[in-house]
Amino acid sequence: MKGKAEQQExxxxxxxxxxxxxxxxxxxxxxxxxxxxxxxxxxxxDYAIFAIDPxxxxxxxxxxxxxxxxxxxxxxxxxxxxxxxxxxxxAAGEPEKERATAQQEGRALDERWHLRKDGSRFWASGxxxxxxxxAGNLRGFVKVARDNTERKIAETEHQKLVAVVEHxxxxxxxxxxxxxxxxxxxxxxxxxxxxSVEHLQSTQITDYFFPEEHARIENEILPExxxxxxxxxxxxxxxxxxxxxxxxxxxxxxxxxxxxxxxINLATVSRDISSRKQAxxxxxxxxxxxxxxxxxxxxxxxxxxxxxxxLSHELRTPLNAILGWSRLLASxxxxxxxxxxxxxxxxxxxxxxxxxxxxILDVSRIVSGKLRLESRPVDLASVIEAAVDTxxxxxxxxxxxxxxxxxxxxxxxLGDANRLQQVVWNLLSNAIKFTPQGGQVQVQLxxxxxxxxxxxxxxxxxxxxxxxxxxxxxxxxxNSTSTRTHGGLGLGLAIVRHLVELHGGRxxxxxxxxGKGSTFTVKLPLAVINQPANAPVDGPERRSNKREKxxxxxxxxxxxxxxxxxxxxxxxxxxxxxxxAQCGAKVQAVSSVAEAMQAVxxxxxxxxxxxxxxxxxxxxxxxxKLRALPPERGGRTPAVALTAYARVExxxxxxxxxxxxxxxxxVEPAELVAVLASLAAWxxxxx
Numbered sequence: 001m002k003g004k005a006e007q008q009e010x011x012x013x014x015x016x017x018x019x020x021x022x023x024x025x026x027x028x029x030x031x032x033x034x035x036x037x038x039x040x041x042x043x044x045x046d047y048a049i050f051a052i053d054p055x056x057x058x059x060x061x062x063x064x065x066x067x068x069x070x071x072x073x074x075x076x077x078x079x080x081x082x083x084x085x086x087x088x089x090x091a092a093g094e095p096e097k098e099r100a101t102a103q104q105e106g107r108a109l110d111e112r113w114h115l116r117k118d119g120s121r122f123w124a125s126g127x128x129x130x131x132x133x134x135a136g137n138l139r140g141f142v143k144v145a146r147d148n149t150e151r152k153i154a155e156t157e158h159q160k161l162v163a164v165v166e167h168x169x170x171x172x173x174x175x176x177x178x179x180x181x182x183x184x185x186x187x188x189x190x191x192x193x194x195x196s197v198e199h200l201q202s203t204q205i206t207d208y209f210f211p212e213e214h215a216r217i218e219n220e221i222l223p224e225x226x227x228x229x230x231x232x233x234x235x236x237x238x239x240x241x242x243x244x245x246x247x248x249x250x251x252x253x254x255x256x257x258x259x260x261x262x263x264i265n266l267a268t269v270s271r272d273i274s275s276r277k278q279a280x281x282x283x284x285x286x287x288x289x290x291x292x293x294x295x296x297x298x299x300x301x302x303x304x305x306x307x308x309x310x311l312s313h314e315l316r317t318p319l320n321a322i323l324g325w326s327r328l329l330a331s332x333x334x335x336x337x338x339x340x341x342x343x344x345x346x347x348x349x350x351x352x353x354x355x356x357x358x359x360i361l362d363v364s365r366i367v368s369g370k371l372r373l374e375s376r377p378v379d380l381a382s383v384i385e386a387a388v389d390t391x392x393x394x395x396x397x398x399x400x401x402x403x404x405x406x407x408x409x410x411x412x413x414l415g416d417a418n419r420l421q422q423v424v425w426n427l428l429s430n431a432i433k434f435t436p437q438g439g440q441v442q443v444q445l446x447x448x449x450x451x452x453x454x455x456x457x458x459x460x461x462x463x464x465x466x467x468x469x470x471x472x473x474x475x476x477x478x479n480s481t482s483t484r485t486h487g488g489l490g491l492g493l494a495i496v497r498h499l500v501e502l503h504g505g506r507x508x509x510x511x512x513x514x515g516k517g518s519t520f521t522v523k524l525p526l527a528v529i530n531q532p533a534n535a536p537v538d539g540p541e542r543r544s545n546k547r548e549k550x551x552x553x554x555x556x557x558x559x560x561x562x563x564x565x566x567x568x569x570x571x572x573x574x575x576x577x578x579x580x581a582q583c584g585a586k587v588q589a590v591s592s593v594a595e596a597m598q599a600v601x602x603x604x605x606x607x608x609x610x611x612x613x614x615x616x617x618x619x620x621x622x623x624x625k626l627r628a629l630p631p632e633r634g635g636r637t638p639a640v641a642l643t644a645y646a647r648v649e650x651x652x653x654x655x656x657x658x659x660x661x662x663x664x665x666x667v668e669p670a671e672l673v674a675v676l677a678s679l680a681a682w683x684x685x686x687x
Contacts, residue, residue, distance in 0.1 A: 052081040053140045070117030102128040123152035171270040179205035193241035247277045373416040375674030376553045380411045387424035398437045405444040411452045414527040414674040415503045426492040427456040427520050435460035454522040463511035471509045472497040504678045525678045554583035555677035565589040566596040566610040579669040593617035604634030612643035623658040638679045
C-alpha cells in the first residue's frame with residue numbers, strides 16, 4: 001500500500017499541479033519562496049519563460065512570453081506549446097526532438113525562427129531544460145527564450161557584406177589610422193601580388209606606391225582624406241612581385257565610430273583601370289594614326305595638285321621656246337648666226353621636254369609594274385663614265401667641277417646597263433641642278449663587302465631635316481612654289497629608288513642641313529660571275545647590239561641550283577621550269593601550298609619561287625608556314641615572290657611576309673634569272 005504522502009502527491013499530480021509539494025534542488029521551489037520566484041519570473045520582460053508538461057502542454061507563461069509570442073496566459077494555458085514553432089519545423093518534428101535532447105542531455109539549445117500569434121516570424125535564441133522531482137521522474141520542461149531578430153538580421157547583413165567584399169572584383173581593404181594594413185580581399189591580394197593576409201600585415205600603406213608618389217600621398221592625399229573624410233582619384237599601385245605599375249581609381253575614406261563620430265579605421269575600394277587605360281591608349285593611337293593618315297592624304301592631294309601645276313609649267317616652258325623660235329625661223333628674218341642659235345635652243349628644249357615625258361612614262365611603268373630590266377653582267381665603271389660624259393656639259397655651263405673617283409679593279413653587278421646609267425645620270429643631274437656656280441660634284445665607285453657603292457656628293461644647297469625622309473617620294477620637291485628657282489617634276493629621285501630596288505639594292509641620302517651639301521649613296525649586290533676573262537661585260541654603249549641577240553644571259557651561279565617552283569597555273573610553271581632549266585638549275589614544280597610544304601619536308605631546296613595569288617592557300621600562307629620551320633628543315637630558304645600586284649605597298653607586304661625579293665608579272669626571264677643569281681650570291685655570303 002502507498003504511504004499517505006505518496007497518496008497525496010499522486011492526487012496532486014492528477015489534479016494538474018505542475019510542481020511537487022516538496023520540491024527538490026532541481027525544482028523551482030528550490031530557489032526560494034514560490035511567491036518571490038513567481039514575482040521575479042513575471043517581472044522579466046525581455047525573456048519568455050514558460051513551462052510545459054511532458055506532453056508539451058503549457059503549464060506556466062510569464063508576461064515576457066506574452067509580449068514576445070503574443071499569446072495571453074489565459075489563451076495558452078493547457079494548450080500545446082508547439083504553436084510557437086513554424087509549420088515546417090513542426091512537420092519535421094523539431095519540438096519533439098528538442099524535448100528529447102533536453103531529457104537526454106540535460107538541456108537543449110535553440111536557435112531558430114519562431115512563430116507569433118499573428119503569424120509573423122522572429123528569430124529566437126533559447127534553452128530548454130527538463131524538470132524532475134526528487135525521484136528523478138520527468139515532470140515537464142522549462143524554456144527560456146529571447147527575441148534576437150535584430151541580431152540575426154545584423155548577422156545576416158554582415159554575412160552578405162562579407163560575401164560582397166570577398167567576391168568583389170575590386171580591391172577592398174582596411175587599415176589602421178597609422179597606415180598599418182589589417183585586411184584585404186582576395187581580388188586585392190591577387191592584384192598587388194601579395195601571397196597572404198600575413199604578407200599584407202607586414203607592409204605599410206606607402207609600400208603600395210612608387211617612391212615618387214610618397215610625398216604626394218603623405219602631404220596631399222591623406223591630409224585631404226582625414227579632413228574631408230574621403231579622397232578619390234587616379235593613381236598607380238606597385239605590384240609587389242613584378243614592380244609593374246597598376247593604374248587604379250583609389251577611393252580611400254575613414255570609418256567613424258557611430259557614437260562619437262571619431263575616425264577609427266581607414267578603408268579603400270580601388271578599381272583596376274588597366275584595361276580602360278589600354279583602351280584609351282589604343283583609341284588615342286588610333287586617333288593619331290587617323291590624323292596622320294588624313295595629313296598624309298591631304299599632303300598627297302596637295303602634292304598631286306602641285307605636280308599637275310608643275311607639269312603644266314614644265315611642259316609649256318620648253319614648248320614656248322620651241323614655238324617661238326620656230327615661228328621666227330619660218331619668218332626668214334633671222335641671220336645665219338641667229339638661225340643656228342635658234343636651232344640649238346629648239347633642240348635643247350625638245351630634249352628637255354622629251355626627258356620630262358620619259359620620266360612620266362617611267363613613273364607610269366613603275367606604278368603599273370611594267371618597268372622591266374634587261375639584266376646582264378655590267379661594269380659599273382663604264383656606266384659611271386657614260387653618265388659623267390652626259391652630265392658634263394651641264395656642269396661646265398655652271399662652272400661646276402665634276403670629279404670621278406673609281407677603283408682600279410673591275411666592279412661588276414647583274415643589271416640593266418642603261419637603267420643603271422639612268423640612275424647615275426639622275427643623281428648627277430640633281431646634284432648639278434642644286435649646286436651653285438663654282439661648286440663641286442663628285443661621283444665615287446667603291447667596293448664594300450659583297451656590295452658595290454656609288455656615292456654622289458655635292459657642295460650644293462643641302463636638304464632640311466624635315467624634307468630628308470621624303471626625298472625619294474614621287475611628286476615631292478623641297479620647294480614646289482611658283483617662285484622656285486629650279487625646274488623639274490620631282491620624279492627623278494623616285495625613279496632612282498625604284499630602279500635601284502629592282503636591282504636588289506638600296507638608295508640612301510644624307511645631308512648635314514641647308515647650305516651644307518648632300519650625299520646620295522646607291523648600294524648594289526656584286527655579281528658572282530664565272531666566265532672566260534675575255535667574255536664581254538655589258539655597258540650602256542653596247543645596249544643596242546645586245547638587243548639583237550636572242551635569249552638571255554645565264555649566270556653560272558644557277559648551275560645545279562635546286563629550285564622549287566610553286567604556281568597553280570600550268571603554263572606559268574612550264575615557263576619558269578624551262579627558263580631555269582636552260583640555266584642549269586635543278587627544278588621541281590608543284591601546284592599548291594600543300595605540295596610545296598611536302599616537297600620542302602622531303603628535301604629542302606636551295607631557292608624557292610612562289611606565286612602569290614593561288615586558290616585555297618596563297619603565297620603568304622606558304623611563306624608563313626615555311627618560316628615556321630627550323631633552319632635545318634628549310635625554314636631559312638631564300639624565296640622570291642611572283643605577283644601581278646606591283647604597287648609599292650604590295651612589294652612592302654611581300655618583303656614583310658618573309659620573301660627576299662619581289663618580281664612582278666608578267667615575268668621577264670632575264671629579270672628572274674638575275675634576281676635568283678643575286679639571291680644565290682647572297683646565300684653564299686649568308687649560309
